[in-house]
Amino acid sequence: MxxxxxxxxxxxxxxxxxxxxxxxxxxxxxxxxxxxxxxxxxxxxxxxxxxxxxxxxxxxxxxxxxxxxxxxxxxxxxxxxxxxxxxxxxxxxxxxxxxxxxxxxxxxxxxxxxxxxxxxxxxxxxxxxxxxxxxxxxxxxxxxxxxxxxxKSVFWYDRARAAAAGLRQPPRTWDELVDRARTVRDGGGMPWCLGLSSPPVSGWPGTDWIEDILLHRSGQRAYESWTRGELAWSSPQVRDAWRTWGQLLSATPSPEARRAGLFSTWAEAGAGLFDARGGCHLDHQASFAVREYRKPPRSAGDRVDFFPTPPIGSADTGGLQEVxxxxxxxxxxxxxxxxxxxxxxxxxxxxxxxxxxxxxxxxxxxxxxxxxxxxxxxxxxxxxxxxxxxDGSDLLPAPVATAFERATLVYLHQPERLDELLKELDGLAGTVSRTDWMDLRCHPAAE
The missing domain is CATH 3.40.190.10 (Periplasmic binding protein-like II)
Incomplete structure (x- = not known):
């Protein structure tokens, strides 16, 4: 945020x-x-x-x-x-x-x-x-x-609802996560708790998705290079992160259901985890979401659980965590x-x-x-x-972070505009002074 x-x-x-x-x-x-x-x-x-x-x-x-x-x-x-x-x-x-x-x-x-x-x-x-x-x-x-x-590199779910849908084991790979989303959709359910509205800075839940995917698909070096402004938004690594997010959301039953995420807050969307009559099955949200899950009347402390973002492809990224x-x-x-x-x-x-x-x-x-x-x-x-x-957008210069947030909103509504959005982000990033970029690297948690 x-x-x-x-x-x-x-x-x-x-x-x-x-x-x-x-x-x-x-x-x-x-x-x-x-x-x-x-x-x-x-x-x-x-x-x-x-x-x-x-x-x-x-x-x-x-x-x-x-x-x-x-x-x-x-x-x-x-x-x-x-x-x-x-x-x-x-x-x-x-x-x-x-x-x-x-x-x-x-x-x-x-x-x-x-x-x-x-x-x-x-x-x-x-x-x-x-x-x-x-x-x-x-x-x-x-x-x-x-x-x-x-x-931030976590997915939340309701254990009871997952068991009822026959999904008893957390995904260990990205392909298993995609299969899980499709299984939920094919069973008539909504895979993702999607809420990008969060005035005055709507869009940041979308940036969390893309950052997490970039980190676990392309690894630490590419991620750090991007946060320093050295890896272009139109690079294959960053473009693939956006496309991977879009492909994952394609498991949502309809474009209208995806667009509804533009008008739902992350807290409203996450409440769908516990809606037995509909709702959603997986919430990609930071650990602060637990406060919302446990508020009355849900009080879902004995039901909510999480699994870490799995590696994407052959990269060994299981030990990387966005915070x-x-x-x-x-x-x-x-x-x-x-x-x-x-x-x-x-x-x-x-x-x-x-x-x-x-x-x-x-x-x-x-x-x-x-x-x-x-x-x-x-x-x-x-x-x-x-x-x-x-968190990558916390490291980006404010104008670039703001544009990133807005771009996720546009992409959710019009995914065909991806190349245009990335070109605009590259253009904006090029106008920002090098003194405004940070150079904070990933580091072992035990340091």
């Missing part, structure tokens, strides 16, 4: 009102003692859970933590930076936003934060970047901490901000998060045996094994 830069007049007015309402601190203002301001994208149940984490921080340190949640966090943060009134700490859902702020010297490096850098267990959570300003001389430093991680992170960055270097950054990465904070979320919070740090059931424990275990590759 991605944020956006650039603020319209209406959005800017809203942002200014929000900033004024929560009293984010200006650089020239007197700094309150024992206070830290936090901006993030979490609202609703997620905000309630995060506030429980902040409450523990307040209890342990005596520092008051003031949180503001807003779904379009990128706009709010950009406006705060431009007005020289940033929060002390921001939770970012897009890594490329972090790269932009590093380039602009708007975030503070964390190499000297006590309790964070000297915690060996926090090592796999640290995000190291160099400012990309056209020179290769900038040192690589720690600029953020991954505090929540979502496993996305919510990352914490420090925009004002204060004592309270440093303490909060160290706390958010700590096992103490992770324990509170797991308990407050009912075991539905995942990170790179949490041991699998700390989760309440087999399914969530398996998600946590997979985050600790294999090779993890960041």
């Amino acid at each position: 991605t944020g956006r830069s650039g603020v319209s007049r209406v959005a800017l007015a809203l942002v200014v009102a929000l900033l004024a309402g929560v009293g984010l601190i200006g650089c020239g203002a007197a700094e309150p003692v024992g206070r830290v301001t936090v901006l993030g994208s979490w609202t609703g149940d997620e905000e309630t859970t995060f506030r429980a984490v902040l409450a523990r921080f307040e209890d342990e340190t005596g520092i008051r933590a003031e949180y503001q949640g807003h779904r379009d966090v990128s706009q709010v943060l950009q406006a705060g930076i431009e007005r020289q009134r940033p929060p002390d700490v921001a939770i970012l859902p897009r890594l490329n936003d972090l790269q932009r702020y590093v380039n602009e010297d708007a975030v503070r490096q964390l190499d000297g934060v006590a309790g964070l850098i000297d915690d060996p267990a926090a090592g796999r959570q640290l995000i190291r970047l160099a400012a990309r300003t056209g020179s290769d001389d900038a040192p690589t430093r720690v600029y953020a901490v991954a505090i929540a991680t979502h496993l 996305s992170d919510d990352i914490a960055a420090m925009l004002r270097d204060t004592g309270p901000a440093r303490k909060l950054m160290a706390f958010l990465a700590s096992e103490s904070a992770q324990q509170v998060w797991r308990r407050a979320s009912g075991g539905l919070f995942f990170s790179r740090r949490g041991p699998a045996d700390s989760y309440p059931d087999q399914v969530t424990g398996r998600v946590a275990a997979r985050l600790g094994t294999g090779t993890l590759c960041w």
